[in-house]
Amino acid sequence: MTKTSKKNTVIEVLAEKIVFPGNVLCRCTDGIALFCEGLLPGETAEVFVTRDKKTFREGKLKNILSKSSLRKEPECPSFGKCGGCSFQHTDYKTQLKFKTECVRELLNFTETEIPDIIESPRQWHYRNKMEFSFFDDNGKLDMGLHEKGSFYKYIGIPPCFIAHQDIVKTAAIVKEFCIKTELRPYNNKSHEGFFRHLVLRKGINTGDLSVNLVTNKTETIKDEFWSELTEELKNYASSVYWTHNSKFSDAVNSEISSLLYGSPNITESLTVYGNTLKFSIAPFSFFQTNTKAAEILYDTVIKCLDPKKEDCVLDMYCGTGSIGICLAPHVKHVTGVEQIEDSIKSARQNAVLNAINNVSFSASTAENWIKQNTQKFDAVIIDPPRMGLTQPVIEHILTLAPEKVVYVSCNPSTLARDLKIIYAAGGYFAKKIIPVDMFPQTYHIETVVLLSKT
Ligand code: SAH
Numbered sequence: 001m002t003k004t005s006k007k008n009t010v011i012e013v014l015a016e017k018i019v020f021p022g023n024v025l026c027r028c029t030d031g032i033a034l035f036c037e038g039l040l041p042g043e044t045a046e047v048f049v050t051r052d053k054k055t056f057r058e059g060k061l062k063n064i065l066s067k068s069s070l071r072k073e074p075e076c077p078s079f080g081k082c083g084g085c086s087f088q089h090t091d092y093k094t095q096l097k098f099k100t101e102c103v104r105e106l107l108n109f110t111e112t113e114i115p116d117i118i119e120s121p122r123q124w125h126y127r128n129k130m131e132f133s134f135f136d137d138n139g140k141l142d143m144g145l146h147e148k149g150s151f152y153k154y155i156g157i158p159p160c161f162i163a164h165q166d167i168v169k170t171a172a173i174v175k176e177f178c179i180k181t182e183l184r185p186y187n188n189k190s191h192e193g194f195f196r197h198l199v200l201r202k203g204i205n206t207g208d209l210s211v212n213l214v215t216n217k218t219e220t221i222k223d224e225f226w227s228e229l230t231e232e233l234k235n236y237a238s239s240v241y242w243t244h245n246s247k248f249s250d251a252v253n254s255e256i257s258s259l260l261y262g263s264p265n266i267t268e269s270l271t272v273y274g275n276t277l278k279f280s281i282a283p284f285s286f287f288q289t290n291t292k293a294a295e296i297l298y299d300t301v302i303k304c305l306d307p308k309k310e311d312c313v314l315d316m317y318c319g320t321g322s323i324g325i326c327l328a329p330h331v332k333h334v335t336g337v338e339q340i341e342d343s344i345k346s347a348r349q350n351a352v353l354n355a356i357n358n359v360s361f362s363a364s365t366a367e368n369w370i371k372q373n374t375q376k377f378d379a380v381i382i383d384p385p386r387m388g389l390t391q392p393v394i395e396h397i398l399t400l401a402p403e404k405v406v407y408v409s410c411n412p413s414t415l416a417r418d419l420k421i422i423y424a425a426g427g428y429f430a431k432k433i434i435p436v437d438m439f440p441q442t443y444h445i446e447t448v449v450l451l452s453k454t
Pocket of ligand 1 (some may be wrong): 288323
């Protein structure tokens with residue numbers, strides 16, 4: 001019997017469980033699974049069906065019929081519309097429980113006992129970096145974040161409950177200045193307008209703050225604007241940049257950045273495994289966005305590694321070298337590999353800043369680097385982006401056969417996929433699996449895995 005399509009109709013569902021990265025597996029009355037966002041297990045709801053396939057459906061939440069006792073009022077009035085943090089409808093303890101269960105389920109095949117996820121020291125206002133976009137709100141200039149799933153629509157800030165308070169405060173000041181110029185916000189469709197992005201970075205442990213105002217090149221702006229803005233920002237900021245970007249892409253791009261005030265980089269400090277180290281962060285280079293949780297993450301990585309003075313360690317996907325630099329005082333040598341040249345430049349500067357000379361860095365993709373390097377290592381750290389490892393990199397690590405491998409993952413699904421390949425090859429098992437919460441109020445999960453041969 002062929003079933004009639006439920007597409008574009010509203011149906012009733014029962015939410016069963018949250019699946020990474022934030023979809024909810026629901027059951028329709030006819031037994032078919034439906035995926036939709038925004039529900040909690042046990043809730044019943046009316047859902048508008050957007051896709052109806054043979055074995056599953058997708059839908060948009062319309063109306064919750066029975067609420068879970070775990071549901072709470074989100075802090076942010078833009079919850080549900082803003083693409084920022086979509087896990088505010090339950091308390092922090094429940095968010096943590098979901099994240100732990102998710103890692104346990106995905107990595108169940110390892111048979112390794114997985115402890116509860118380590119909490120983030122801050123649950124709100126933890127982000128040290130934000131990129132806001134300027135936009136037109138019915139003829140008025142406003143600034144904020146992209147609407148969920150939209151390229152052209154935005155949500156104004158304040159409030160923002162995950163950005164550090166100084167970032168929110170400074171953004172509001174800059175916005176007022178921009179409004180006074182009467183110049184227009186940039187429009188992604190027409191490519192007209194002047195103000196594009198505001199990138200703010202805060203050294204949570206040092207107090208530094210950098211302001212980077214990104215504008216289109218086409219319009220002129222009075223010199224007084226910059227002098228008055230800089231004068232005002234001197235009270236809050238350690239550096240002020242003006243960046244030109246006339247490219248069509250919405251990505252925050254740097255064509256020409258002029259430093260209008262202060263030092264070129266902000267400094268952040270991290271206390272990890274008994275040492276406090278300084279990191280100089282350039283306007284466009286990568287740094288973990290939750291400073292306090294990064295200290296815990298790196299501490300966990302180094303504890304898992306259990307470093308010895310005679311160890312030579314490979315830090316693959318090293319970014320600006322933070323993990324390797326924190327580890328260097330405890331080992332003989334660290335080699336960092338990273339594809340972005342600017343990040344490697346920062347990594348080298350950061351090694352000098354901390355008087356660390358037992359590290360070396362290569363600007364290369366992991367895939368190219370392994371073709372030219374067959375050096376043995378006592379331990380390997382891998383911290384790949386969301387898509388996880390590629391087959392040649394996995395094979396290289398298996399051939400190197402270091403005593404220990406620490407896999408730092410920001411995506412438990414690709415982590416599970418990669419570990420299955422490693423398990424199938426034989427030789428390694430996950431001695432420790434430690435989830436760490438770096439992103440409260442969101443569904444993101446970070447996991448540290450120690451792979452060992454014994
Ligand atoms: N370990 C670092 C950064 C991890 S983010 C830290 O904790 O700060 C992952 C990094 O991998 C990014 O810096 C990204 O530029 C880099 N990357 C992505 N694909 C890569 C590849 N194929 N080869 C080398 N580096 C890559």
